Amino acid sequence: MFILFFxxxxxxxxxxxxxxxIVKKEAYGxxxxxxxxxKEEQEELLHNGYPQKTGMLLILTAFVLLILLPLIFTPFSYALEIQIGVMVIMLLGGFIYLSKFEVSQKRKKSYIxxxxxxxxxxxILFGVFYLGFQEAEMTLKENSFEISGVYGDQWEYEEITKVELxxxxxxxxxxxNGYGMQSISKGHFKVKGFGSSLLFINKDHSPYLLIKTADDTIFLNSxxxxxxxxxxxxxxxxLDKAE
Known part of the structure; x- marks a missing residue:
């Protein structure tokens, strides 16, 4: 939590x-x-206030993120996602707004x-979050089980060496390699005492299913x-049937 905060x-x-x-030291570079x-474009941008407004956009974004920063220490499940979303909206929306202050002959192109x-x-963000927040499902078949969704796969029962709740x-x-949000962990992670593991977990929703196979250590829950x-x-x- 503190690493994320810093x-x-x-x-x-x-x-x-x-x-x-940019605003105070005129570091327009x-x-x-x-x-x-x-040179004439630089002068027109300065006349339009483009550099100053760019600097103010960054400062305003920083202050909004600073206000939202304490959210990660609250029970709110989607604090990080909200912070990322607000930052992206402010920056992208801000740069669309800044197109208004571009040089006249490049203004339309800048908007586009x-x-x-x-x-x-x-x-892209919608796709990533949509896939990442889809809850993994486990399906049991005759000779194998399958975990659905991103990072999901299929394993034979004979590969299993341990199952524990x-x-x-x-x-x-x-x-x-995976999704590491405040409310979920999905993908490949290092887990204390288990090493490299494949996670499909909703945080703070016990119990957790541990499945060890010959090649993988899997943590899964709903x-x-x-x-x-x-x-x-x-x-x-x-597993009892297979014995």
Whole structure:
């Protein structure tokens, strides 16, 4: 939690520093391609207030993120997602607004580019969050079980070496490839005492199903505790049949 806090705090400080340098120190070189433009374009941008408004956008974004920062220490499940969403909306929306202050002959092009970037970015983020927040489901077949969704796969019962129902989730140390949000962990993570593991967990929704196979360590649960327990009992039953 504190690592996440300091990462977000660093983002806030970077936005503040860059915004302050542009507004107070006239460090216009921090604005992409500003110094590579012809002199007359630079003068028109300065006349329109484009650099100053760019700096103020960064400063305003930093202050809003700073206000939202304490959310990660509350029970609110989607604090990080809200913070990321607000930052993206403010920056992309802000750059669309800044197109209004572009040089006159490039204003239309700037609107088209900034709106296109916003649409593509929101589309990608929507897809990522939609897939990431889909709850994993376990399906038991005759000779194997399958976990659905992103990072899901299929394993043979004969591969299983251990099945256990845990009341507490072991400490997750680091994400190596996956979704690591405040409310979910999905994908490949390092777990204390278990090493590299495949997680499909909803945080703070015990119990957690631990499945060890010859090659993988899997942690899985549902927001519905009874469903997690059903998965455990069904797996145990299948393993008993196989013996």
């Amino acid at each position: 990462i977000q705090l660093m983002v806030v400080l970077v936005f503040l520093l860059i915004g302050w340098a 921090l604005i992409s391609s500003f110094h590579s433009r012809p 580019i900034s709106i296109s970037v916003a649409v593509v970015t929101f589309g 845990l009341e507490e989730m072991p400490e997750v140390l680091i994400r190596t 927001k519905d505790a009874e469903k997690t327990k059903d998965w455990y009992h069904q797996l145990v039953e299948q």
